[in-house]
Amino acid sequence: MCFKCCLCFVQCLHKVWRFSINKIRLYIFFNIISDPCVSPWTASYGLTDEQKEFQKVAFDFAANEMAPHMAEWDQKEVFPVETMRKAAQLGFGGIYTRPEVGGSGLSRLDTSIIFEALSTGCVSTTAYISIHNMCAWMIDTFGNDEQRESFCPDLCSMEKFASYCLTEPGSGSDAASLLTSAQRKGDHYVLNGSKAFISGGGDTDVYVVMCRTGGKGAKGISCLVVEKGTPGLSFGKKERKVGWNSQPTRAVIFEDCAVPATNRLGEEGQGFNIAMKGLNGGRINIASCSLGAAHASVLLAKDHLLVRKQFGETLANNQFLQFKLAEMATKLVASRLLVREAATALQEDRADAVSLCSMAKLFVTDECFNVCNQALQMHGGYGYLKDYAVQQFVRDIRVHQILEGTNEVMRMIISRNLLTES
Incomplete structure (x- = not known):
């Protein structure tokens, strides 16, 4: 030939x-257009009956208590405390915290399912709830009995709210270089330094703070729980953000802030390990919030294609847009499967858990942003109007590629683990 x-x-x-x-x-x-209830792209596909039940509760809460207020919370920058307390009454204040201290005691997979569902109603609010849950879990997991009993019940009921304090003005991705110091003086630590981009900062009650009690590097870092009202604790101005406007973001400042030594989680020098273990779950959580935004955006795009007419027929008859919607749903399903596999690996404490959590965070936040952005494009000029929810999903989800470790750092973690495998 x-x-x-x-x-x-x-x-x-x-x-x-x-x-x-x-x-x-x-x-x-x-499949999406004709019978979405049985299509494998739907969020309930493959779940147990119990998981479908609490997923339905979360979807209903998102639709009835969050979605109707999402635009207002964004525009007026409202921190919806009472709505979150209603969520806590359903068990969403301490989803994977142990029941003995008021938590729901669910698995990481269950948690992902819930956060995806809640995010269809408001990504920004759900993302804060996920951070709050991470803080409650850290205290429950690494605290002693007295600390758990002191802090966890109020956190799980959301009578009190928590913030995670790791990032500093000069140490974002390089968290091990943080400079906030904590000097031991008798039965107290004296904290000096500042934290940046803290979700809930100024409006929350409990701050889980990573600080330097020893020498340079990760081994010199410890973890302290600082309560609002402690002398020497103050806050910067409220940041003006592109998205995530239903949760305040401020700098958290420590000036000779005396914290009881009894508020230290774990031993001195364990703080960095505590922070990273928290972030492994946090990465799944934030990826799950991205899934919810993409899920909602696919539905919004589908509805728009079915009603919007151009050139004498609905956009749903345009094969190019049909293909685009199919690709969006495919990316959503692939992302969901990766998140759920990572959640299972973390729950089982598997050797590949860290890599899978990083892969999930990298892949899912990138792909789900693309899905939301494509949904906006399908809306044409309407998608750029604040009367249409799709633009808010795009704005709220964009930061997920940055926080909980940037996606560039996720690539570093994944490649490092691959290259060091025996």
Whole structure:
């Protein structure tokens, strides 16, 4: 066979392959349009009956208590305390905290399912709830009995709210270089320094703070719980943000702030390890919030395609847009499967848990942002108006590629683990 014949054969094969892929896109599209309840792209696919029950509770809460207020919370920068306390009454204030101290005692997979559902109602509020849950879990896991009994019940009921304090003005991705110091003086630590970009800062009651009690590097870091009202604790101005406007963000400042030594979690020098273990779960949580935004955006795009007409017919009849919607749903399902696998690995304390949590955070926050952004594009000019929810999902989800460790850092963690595997 001559070169020209070979080339023709390859080109024909390529056309057949492309046609089969396009048929798959059409199949996905018509599944979404015609019968979404049984389609594998839906969030309940493959769950146990129990998981479907609390997922439904979370979806209903999102639809009834969050979504109607999402735009107002964003525009007026409202921290919806009472709504979050209602969520806590359903068990969402301490989802994976132990029941003995008021938590729900659910698994990491269960937690992911709940956060995805809640985020369809408001990403910003759910993301704060996920941070609050992480703080409650850290105290429950690394605190002693007295600390757990002192802090966890009020956190799980959301009578009190918590903030996670790791990032500093000069140490973001390089968390081990943090400078906030804590000098032991008798039965107290004296804290000096500042934390940046703290969710809930100034409005919350409990601050889980990473600080330096020893020498340079990770081994010199400890973890202290600082309560609001402690002399020497103050806050910076409220930051003006592109998204995440239903939760305040401020600098947290310590000036000769005396914290009882009994508020230290674990031993001196364990703080960095505590922080990283918290972030492994935090990365799954924030990826789950991204899933909720993408899930809601696919539904918004679908509804828009079915009603919007151009050139004499609905956009749903445009094959290009059919293919785009199919690809969006496919990315959503792939992302969801990765998050749920990472959540299971973390729950089981598997050796690949750290890598999977990093992969989930990297892949899912990138892909789900793309899904939301494509949904906005499908809305045309309407998508850029604040009357349409899709633009808020885009704004709220964008920061997920930055926080809980930037996606560039996720690539570093993944590659390092791959290169050091025996």
